[in-house]
Structures are given as structure tokens and as C-alpha cells.
Amino acid sequence: MRTTSMIILLITVSSLLLACATERKTPERRIGQVLVCHKQKETISVTNADYLRHIEHGDSAGPCPYGQ
Numbered sequence: 001m002r003t004t005s006m007i008i009l010l011i012t013v014s015s016l017l018l019a020c021a022t023e024r025k026t027p028e029r030r031i032g033q034v035l036v037c038h039k040q041k042e043t044i045s046v047t048n049a050d051y052l053r054h055i056e057h058g059d060s061a062g063p064c065p066y067g068q
Helices: 001-022 048-056
Strands: 031-039 042-047
Touching: 031 048, 042 048
Parallel strands: none
Antiparallel strands: 031 042
16 A cells, blocks of 8 residues: 555656646647747747648747747
């Protein structure tokens, strides 16, 4: 029983640490919107209708790489 509790605690702490380590300041994604790396500088959230226009002029799908 004690081993099971320790494993659960270890998994919980590991999950929290991983979440904190990978947290980025990206815009909140709303229903019907997707994240785009705009001009390789800033992550923005755009509507599905605007998504293709951004991709067509060189923006990347998804958030910008970490540190940008």
C-alpha cells in the first residue's frame, strides 16, 4: 500500500514539474481558432477562416518555437 502511494505521489509531482517547465506564454486558443507563428516572431490565435491566409504568406502552423 505504501509503495502505491509513493508511486502516485511521484507521478503527480513529475506531472506538475513537467507542466511548469513546458509552460509558454501563448495566446489562449478559443473554439474555432488555431495557433499560428506569425512572422516567426509571435504566436497568435486566428480563426479557421484566417488560418490559410496566414499560412499562404509564410506564417507557420502552431506556436512559435520556444524562446521566440
